[in-house]
Amino acid sequence: MRALRKTAGGAGNLVLEWVPRPRPRPGWVVLDVRLAGICGTDLHIVADEFPNWPPVTLGHEFIGTINSLGEGVTGWAVGQRVVCEPHALACRRCHLCRRGLAHLCSEKRSPGWGIDGGFAEQVLVPADLLHSVPEGVDDVAAALVEPLSIVVTAFERTPVPLGGSVLVLGPGPIGILSALVALAAGAGQAALVGRPSSAGRLAFAAELGIEVWDSSGCDVPEAAYAWTCGRGVDLVVETSGGAIAEGIGALRRQGRMCVLGIPGADVIPVPWGLAMNRAADIAFSLSSSYSSWDAALAMLARGAIDPRPLASVFDLADWEQAFAATRERAVVKALLNPVASQNAIPTTSSTEATQ
Ligand SMILES: [Zn+2]
Ligand SMILES: [Zn+2]
Numbered sequence: 159m160r161a162l163r164k165t166a167g168g169a170g171n172l173v174l175e176w177v178p179r180p181r182p183r184p185g186w187v188v189l190d191v192r193l194a195g196i197c198g199t200d201l202h203i204v205a206d207e208f209p210n211w212p213p214v215t216l217g218h219e220f221i222g223t224i225n226s227l228g229e230g231v232t233g234w235a236v237g238q239r240v241v242c243e244p245h246a247l248a249c250r251r252c253h254l255c256r257r258g259l260a261h262l263c264s265e266k267r268s269p270g271w272g273i274d275g276g277f278a279e280q281v282l283v284p285a286d287l288l289h290s291v292p293e294g295v296d297d298v299a300a301a302l303v304e305p306l307s308i309v310v311t312a313f314e315r316t317p318v319p320l321g322g323s324v325l326v327l328g329p330g331p332i333g334i335l336s337a338l339v340a341l342a343a344g345a346g347q348a349a350l351v352g353r354p355s356s357a358g359r360l361a362f363a364a365e366l367g368i369e370v371w372d373s374s375g376c377d378v379p380e381a382a383y384a385w386t387c388g389r390g391v392d393l394v395v396e397t398s399g400g401a402i403a404e405g406i407g408a409l410r411r412q413g414r415m416c417v418l419g420i421p422g423a424d425v426i427p428v429p430w431g432l433a434m435n436r437a438a439d440i441a442f443s444l445s446s447s448y449s450s451w452d453a454a455l456a457m458l459a460r461g462a463i464d465p466r467p468l469a470s471v472f473d474l475a476d477w478e479q480a481f482a483a484t485r486e487r488a489v490v491k492a493l494l495n496p497v498a499s500q501n502a503i504p505t506t507s508s509t510e511a512t513q
Contacts, residue, residue: 160496161215161278162477169206172216174477180274180282182228187285189222189240193301193471194276196484196492198330198420203271204481210271217494218244218268219304220276221297231285241303243287243451244268261311261445277474279496289451292459299458301493302335302465306454307446308418309335312395313343314450315441316416319392321346325382325408328352328398328419329359329370331468331491336395336418337368342462345393349385351378351401359490366467379407386410390436402426406433406440414439469493 161177182188194217202208203216224238234240248255248263255263269275269283291300309332318324324340326333329352340348349369352360360370371381378401382391390410396402399419406429409415415438433440457463470489472480480492 159279160474163215164203164210164212166212167206172204179280182226184229185231185285186228186282187231187234188225189281189283190225191220191222191276191279191281191496192297193221193493193495195219195301196480201485214271215274215278216270217276218270220281221291221300225280234285234288239291240288241291241300242283245287246273246284261447277494289455292455295458298466298469302469303454305331306335306465307450308332309339310450310453311446312416312418312443313339314447315443316393316414318343318345320344322392323386324348324393325391326350326395326397327401327405329356329363330397332418333397334363334468335465336397338463359487362490378404382408403429406436406438409436409438412437417442471495
Protein backbone atom coordinates (compact mmCIF):
# COMPACT_ATOMS: atom_id res chain seq x y z
CA MET A 159 0.00 0.00 0.00
CA ARG A 160 1.04 3.62 -0.34
CA ALA A 161 2.25 5.40 2.80
CA LEU A 162 3.73 8.86 3.34
CA ARG A 163 6.77 8.22 5.50
CA LYS A 164 9.57 10.04 7.21
CA THR A 165 12.37 7.75 6.18
CA ALA A 166 15.22 9.17 8.28
CA GLY A 167 15.99 11.77 10.96
CA GLY A 168 16.85 15.37 10.11
CA ALA A 169 14.80 17.88 8.14
CA GLY A 170 12.75 16.59 5.20
CA ASN A 171 13.12 12.91 4.21
CA LEU A 172 9.38 12.64 3.55
CA VAL A 173 8.61 10.06 0.86
CA LEU A 174 5.44 8.45 -0.52
CA GLU A 175 6.45 4.82 -0.78
CA TRP A 176 5.05 1.31 -1.05
CA VAL A 177 5.00 -0.66 2.20
CA PRO A 178 3.42 -3.97 3.27
CA ARG A 179 -0.11 -3.71 4.68
CA PRO A 180 -0.26 -3.97 8.49
CA ARG A 181 -1.56 -7.20 10.02
CA PRO A 182 -3.89 -7.16 13.04
CA ARG A 183 -2.28 -8.16 16.31
CA PRO A 184 -3.85 -9.03 19.67
CA GLY A 185 -5.85 -6.09 21.02
CA TRP A 186 -5.29 -3.97 17.90
CA VAL A 187 -7.32 -3.38 14.75
CA VAL A 188 -6.45 -2.49 11.16
CA LEU A 189 -8.36 0.48 9.75
CA ASP A 190 -8.92 1.40 6.13
CA VAL A 191 -8.11 5.10 6.27
CA ARG A 192 -10.74 7.34 4.63
CA LEU A 193 -9.25 10.76 5.42
CA ALA A 194 -6.29 11.99 7.48
CA GLY A 195 -5.59 15.59 8.50
CA ILE A 196 -2.28 17.44 8.23
CA CYS A 197 -1.51 19.27 11.46
CA GLY A 198 1.02 21.92 12.45
CA THR A 199 2.75 19.15 14.38
CA ASP A 200 3.36 17.30 11.10
CA LEU A 201 5.25 20.34 9.76
CA HIS A 202 7.39 20.26 12.93
CA ILE A 203 7.97 16.50 12.47
CA VAL A 204 9.07 17.05 8.87
CA ALA A 205 11.44 19.78 10.07
CA ASP A 206 12.63 17.43 12.86
CA GLU A 207 11.51 19.91 15.52
CA PHE A 208 9.16 17.40 17.19
CA PRO A 209 10.15 13.94 18.51
CA ASN A 210 9.77 11.20 15.89
CA TRP A 211 10.99 7.64 15.35
CA PRO A 212 11.78 7.15 11.65
CA PRO A 213 11.20 5.30 9.47
CA VAL A 214 7.57 6.08 10.34
CA THR A 215 4.34 6.82 8.47
CA LEU A 216 3.04 10.28 9.45
CA GLY A 217 -0.57 11.21 10.30
CA HIS A 218 -2.17 11.25 13.77
CA GLU A 219 -5.61 12.63 12.83
CA PHE A 220 -7.70 10.14 10.85
CA ILE A 221 -11.10 8.58 10.24
CA GLY A 222 -11.32 5.04 8.97
CA THR A 223 -13.41 1.90 8.80
CA ILE A 224 -12.44 -1.26 10.63
CA ASN A 225 -10.85 -3.72 8.19
CA SER A 226 -9.84 -6.51 10.55
CA LEU A 227 -9.76 -7.25 14.27
CA GLY A 228 -6.81 -8.63 16.22
CA GLU A 229 -7.18 -11.51 18.62
CA GLY A 230 -9.18 -10.69 21.74
CA VAL A 231 -10.77 -7.50 20.39
CA THR A 232 -14.42 -7.37 21.43
CA GLY A 233 -17.11 -4.74 21.04
CA TRP A 234 -16.05 -3.73 17.52
CA ALA A 235 -17.06 -5.02 14.10
CA VAL A 236 -15.53 -4.98 10.63
CA GLY A 237 -16.90 -2.05 8.62
CA GLN A 238 -17.56 0.25 11.61
CA ARG A 239 -16.55 3.91 11.08
CA VAL A 240 -14.18 5.03 13.82
CA VAL A 241 -11.76 7.70 14.93
CA CYS A 242 -8.81 6.94 17.19
CA GLU A 243 -7.18 8.75 20.09
CA PRO A 244 -3.46 8.97 19.33
CA HIS A 245 -2.30 7.74 22.74
CA ALA A 246 -0.86 4.39 21.64
CA LEU A 247 1.63 2.61 23.89
CA ALA A 248 0.72 4.68 26.97
CA CYS A 249 1.99 2.42 29.76
CA ARG A 250 -1.27 2.04 31.78
CA ARG A 251 0.87 1.79 34.94
CA CYS A 252 2.34 5.23 35.64
CA HIS A 253 0.73 7.76 37.98
CA LEU A 254 -0.64 9.76 35.00
CA CYS A 255 -2.20 6.75 33.26
CA ARG A 256 -3.75 5.69 36.56
CA ARG A 257 -5.24 9.18 37.00
CA GLY A 258 -6.92 8.77 33.60
CA LEU A 259 -4.36 10.99 31.89
CA ALA A 260 -2.95 8.45 29.42
CA HIS A 261 -2.65 11.27 26.85
CA LEU A 262 0.11 12.74 29.04
CA CYS A 263 1.99 9.47 29.66
CA SER A 264 5.68 9.81 28.84
CA GLU A 265 5.74 6.32 27.28
CA LYS A 266 3.09 7.11 24.67
CA ARG A 267 4.11 6.77 21.03
CA SER A 268 1.35 8.17 18.85
CA PRO A 269 0.57 6.86 15.39
CA GLY A 270 2.14 9.41 13.06
CA TRP A 271 5.46 9.93 14.88
CA GLY A 272 6.04 7.10 17.36
CA ILE A 273 4.48 4.30 15.32
CA ASP A 274 3.06 4.20 11.79
CA GLY A 275 0.16 6.64 11.32
CA GLY A 276 -2.71 7.46 9.02
CA PHE A 277 -1.13 8.96 5.89
CA ALA A 278 -1.55 5.54 4.28
CA GLU A 279 -4.24 3.26 2.96
CA GLN A 280 -4.30 1.36 6.26
CA VAL A 281 -3.20 1.93 9.83
CA LEU A 282 -2.85 -0.44 12.83
CA VAL A 283 -4.17 1.01 16.10
CA PRO A 284 -5.07 -0.21 19.62
CA ALA A 285 -8.78 -1.08 19.86
CA ASP A 286 -9.14 0.58 23.26
CA LEU A 287 -8.44 4.00 21.73
CA LEU A 288 -11.28 3.84 19.18
CA HIS A 289 -14.44 5.95 19.24
CA SER A 290 -17.41 5.09 17.05
CA VAL A 291 -18.45 7.84 14.61
CA PRO A 292 -22.21 8.57 14.80
CA GLU A 293 -24.14 8.05 11.57
CA GLY A 294 -24.96 11.72 11.00
CA VAL A 295 -21.29 12.76 11.19
CA ASP A 296 -19.67 12.51 7.76
CA ASP A 297 -16.04 11.63 7.04
CA VAL A 298 -14.86 15.23 6.64
CA ALA A 299 -16.32 16.28 10.00
CA ALA A 300 -14.98 13.10 11.63
CA ALA A 301 -11.49 13.78 10.26
CA LEU A 302 -11.52 16.97 12.36
CA VAL A 303 -12.38 15.25 15.66
CA GLU A 304 -8.74 15.23 16.86
CA PRO A 305 -8.23 19.03 16.66
CA LEU A 306 -11.75 19.50 18.02
CA SER A 307 -10.84 17.26 20.96
CA ILE A 308 -7.75 19.38 21.61
CA VAL A 309 -10.09 22.37 21.94
CA VAL A 310 -12.61 20.50 24.11
CA THR A 311 -9.74 19.38 26.40
CA ALA A 312 -8.74 23.04 26.81
CA PHE A 313 -12.30 23.92 27.80
CA GLU A 314 -12.28 21.01 30.27
CA ARG A 315 -9.38 22.86 31.97
CA THR A 316 -10.93 26.33 31.68
CA PRO A 317 -14.69 26.13 31.05
CA VAL A 318 -16.45 28.57 28.72
CA PRO A 319 -18.05 31.27 30.91
CA LEU A 320 -21.81 31.22 30.20
CA GLY A 321 -22.72 34.60 28.79
CA GLY A 322 -19.15 35.75 29.34
CA SER A 323 -16.40 36.96 27.03
CA VAL A 324 -13.90 34.67 25.27
CA LEU A 325 -10.97 36.09 23.31
CA VAL A 326 -9.12 33.62 21.07
CA LEU A 327 -5.60 34.52 19.92
CA GLY A 328 -4.40 32.93 16.68
CA PRO A 329 -6.65 32.12 13.69
CA GLY A 330 -5.31 28.65 12.81
CA PRO A 331 -7.56 25.59 12.85
CA ILE A 332 -7.33 25.32 16.65
CA GLY A 333 -8.15 29.03 17.09
CA ILE A 334 -11.11 28.94 14.71
CA LEU A 335 -12.45 25.76 16.34
CA SER A 336 -11.97 27.36 19.80
CA ALA A 337 -14.08 30.34 18.80
CA LEU A 338 -16.79 28.11 17.29
CA VAL A 339 -16.90 25.89 20.40
CA ALA A 340 -16.95 28.91 22.75
CA LEU A 341 -19.97 30.30 20.89
CA ALA A 342 -21.68 26.88 20.77
CA ALA A 343 -21.03 26.42 24.50
CA GLY A 344 -22.74 29.65 25.51
CA ALA A 345 -20.19 32.47 25.49
CA GLY A 346 -21.88 35.87 25.47
CA GLN A 347 -19.27 37.23 23.09
CA ALA A 348 -16.28 35.66 21.36
CA ALA A 349 -13.66 37.19 19.09
CA LEU A 350 -10.70 35.80 17.18
CA VAL A 351 -7.47 37.80 16.84
CA GLY A 352 -4.81 37.42 14.15
CA ARG A 353 -1.95 39.20 12.44
CA PRO A 354 -2.19 40.62 8.90
CA SER A 355 -0.17 37.59 7.70
CA SER A 356 -3.29 35.58 8.54
CA ALA A 357 -5.72 37.95 6.80
CA GLY A 358 -7.10 35.11 4.66
CA ARG A 359 -7.88 32.99 7.68
CA LEU A 360 -9.47 35.94 9.51
CA ALA A 361 -11.70 36.62 6.51
CA PHE A 362 -12.61 32.93 6.40
CA ALA A 363 -13.48 32.95 10.13
CA ALA A 364 -15.61 36.06 9.63
CA GLU A 365 -17.56 34.19 6.96
CA LEU A 366 -18.31 31.54 9.60
CA GLY A 367 -19.89 34.26 11.76
CA ILE A 368 -16.95 34.80 14.12
CA GLU A 369 -16.02 38.36 15.15
CA VAL A 370 -12.42 38.90 14.04
CA TRP A 371 -9.77 41.49 14.90
CA ASP A 372 -6.63 42.30 12.97
CA SER A 373 -4.04 42.80 15.73
CA SER A 374 -1.93 45.13 13.59
CA GLY A 375 -4.64 47.77 13.75
CA CYS A 376 -5.16 47.67 17.52
CA ASP A 377 -3.60 47.31 20.92
CA VAL A 378 -5.15 43.97 21.88
CA PRO A 379 -5.48 44.54 25.67
CA GLU A 380 -6.92 48.02 25.06
CA ALA A 381 -9.37 46.73 22.46
CA ALA A 382 -10.33 43.87 24.78
CA TYR A 383 -11.13 46.27 27.62
CA ALA A 384 -13.21 48.45 25.27
CA TRP A 385 -14.96 45.30 23.94
CA THR A 386 -15.98 44.31 27.48
CA CYS A 387 -17.03 47.82 28.61
CA GLY A 388 -13.90 48.19 30.74
CA ARG A 389 -14.25 44.84 32.55
CA GLY A 390 -11.55 42.82 30.80
CA VAL A 391 -11.96 39.38 29.24
CA ASP A 392 -13.26 36.41 31.26
CA LEU A 393 -11.35 33.77 29.28
CA VAL A 394 -8.47 34.08 26.83
CA VAL A 395 -7.52 31.08 24.66
CA GLU A 396 -3.96 31.48 23.32
CA THR A 397 -3.44 29.28 20.26
CA SER A 398 -0.71 31.21 18.42
CA GLY A 399 2.21 30.57 20.78
CA GLY A 400 3.22 34.19 20.39
CA ALA A 401 0.64 36.32 22.17
CA ILE A 402 1.03 35.43 25.87
CA ALA A 403 1.61 39.08 26.85
CA GLU A 404 -1.43 40.35 24.93
CA GLY A 405 -3.51 37.57 26.47
CA ILE A 406 -2.55 38.47 30.01
CA GLY A 407 -3.14 42.15 29.26
CA ALA A 408 -6.65 41.42 27.97
CA LEU A 409 -7.76 39.49 31.08
CA ARG A 410 -10.02 40.86 33.75
CA ARG A 411 -8.86 40.43 37.31
CA GLN A 412 -9.10 36.74 38.20
CA GLY A 413 -9.80 36.04 34.54
CA ARG A 414 -8.53 32.81 33.04
CA MET A 415 -6.20 32.05 30.18
CA CYS A 416 -5.74 28.66 28.55
CA VAL A 417 -2.56 28.27 26.53
CA LEU A 418 -2.63 25.86 23.57
CA GLY A 419 -0.10 27.48 21.23
CA ILE A 420 3.43 26.10 21.10
CA PRO A 421 5.93 28.98 21.41
CA GLY A 422 8.66 29.47 18.83
CA ALA A 423 11.31 29.29 21.56
CA ASP A 424 11.62 27.53 24.92
CA VAL A 425 11.97 30.85 26.74
CA ILE A 426 9.69 33.78 25.93
CA PRO A 427 9.08 37.07 27.77
CA VAL A 428 6.02 37.05 30.06
CA PRO A 429 4.73 40.17 31.87
CA TRP A 430 4.80 38.47 35.26
CA GLY A 431 3.93 41.61 37.23
CA LEU A 432 0.86 42.21 35.09
CA ALA A 433 -0.23 38.58 35.53
CA MET A 434 0.12 39.06 39.29
CA ASN A 435 -1.85 42.30 39.13
CA ARG A 436 -4.57 40.53 37.15
CA ALA A 437 -4.60 37.67 39.72
CA ALA A 438 -4.75 35.54 36.59
CA ASP A 439 -5.53 31.82 36.42
CA ILE A 440 -3.36 30.44 33.62
CA ALA A 441 -3.55 26.82 32.43
CA PHE A 442 -1.54 25.01 29.77
CA SER A 443 -3.35 22.31 27.84
CA LEU A 444 -1.55 19.53 25.97
CA SER A 445 -3.02 16.79 23.79
CA SER A 446 -6.59 15.49 24.16
CA SER A 447 -8.28 13.67 27.02
CA TYR A 448 -10.35 10.49 26.62
CA SER A 449 -13.52 12.34 27.61
CA SER A 450 -12.98 15.11 25.06
CA TRP A 451 -13.31 12.67 22.13
CA ASP A 452 -16.81 11.54 23.02
CA ALA A 453 -17.77 15.15 23.76
CA ALA A 454 -16.45 16.33 20.38
CA LEU A 455 -18.34 13.57 18.55
CA ALA A 456 -21.52 14.39 20.48
CA MET A 457 -21.24 18.06 19.52
CA LEU A 458 -20.79 17.11 15.86
CA ALA A 459 -23.70 14.65 16.00
CA ARG A 460 -26.01 17.37 17.34
CA GLY A 461 -24.74 19.90 14.81
CA ALA A 462 -23.61 22.20 17.63
CA ILE A 463 -20.65 23.05 15.46
CA ASP A 464 -19.84 22.28 11.83
CA PRO A 465 -16.08 22.24 11.19
CA ARG A 466 -16.34 20.99 7.60
CA PRO A 467 -15.76 24.37 5.92
CA LEU A 468 -12.23 24.33 7.41
CA ALA A 469 -11.25 21.29 5.35
CA SER A 470 -9.67 21.03 1.89
CA VAL A 471 -9.27 17.47 0.61
CA PHE A 472 -6.20 16.36 -1.38
CA ASP A 473 -5.38 12.98 -2.91
CA LEU A 474 -2.59 11.32 -0.90
CA ALA A 475 -0.58 11.36 -4.15
CA ASP A 476 -0.72 15.17 -3.99
CA TRP A 477 0.80 15.29 -0.49
CA GLU A 478 3.45 17.82 -1.55
CA GLN A 479 0.79 20.31 -2.60
CA ALA A 480 -1.14 19.65 0.60
CA PHE A 481 1.91 20.24 2.81
CA ALA A 482 2.84 23.38 0.86
CA ALA A 483 -0.70 24.75 1.16
CA THR A 484 -0.60 24.09 4.92
CA ARG A 485 2.81 25.73 5.30
CA GLU A 486 1.76 28.76 3.24
CA ARG A 487 -1.60 28.97 5.06
CA ALA A 488 -3.38 28.74 1.71
CA VAL A 489 -5.78 26.28 3.35
CA VAL A 490 -7.02 26.11 6.93
CA LYS A 491 -6.93 22.32 7.24
CA ALA A 492 -5.67 19.96 4.56
CA LEU A 493 -7.00 16.41 4.59
CA LEU A 494 -5.29 13.62 2.67
CA ASN A 495 -7.47 11.03 0.96
CA PRO A 496 -5.63 7.72 0.40
CA VAL A 497 -8.53 6.20 -1.55
CA ALA A 498 -9.54 9.13 -3.73
CA SER A 499 -10.18 7.03 -6.78
CA GLN A 500 -12.35 4.58 -4.86
CA ASN A 501 -14.91 6.73 -3.09
CA ALA A 502 -17.08 9.71 -3.67
CA ILE A 503 -15.27 12.35 -1.62
CA PRO A 504 -14.43 15.21 -3.98
CA THR A 505 -10.77 16.17 -4.09
CA THR A 506 -9.18 19.48 -4.93
CA SER A 507 -7.01 17.75 -7.50
CA SER A 508 -7.71 15.87 -10.67
CA THR A 509 -4.69 13.60 -10.23
CA GLU A 510 -5.69 9.94 -10.35
CA ALA A 511 -4.54 7.81 -7.45
CA THR A 512 -1.88 5.39 -8.63
CA GLN A 513 -2.78 1.95 -7.37
ZN1 LIG B 1 -2.58 17.35 15.43
ZN1 LIG C 1 1.67 5.89 31.66
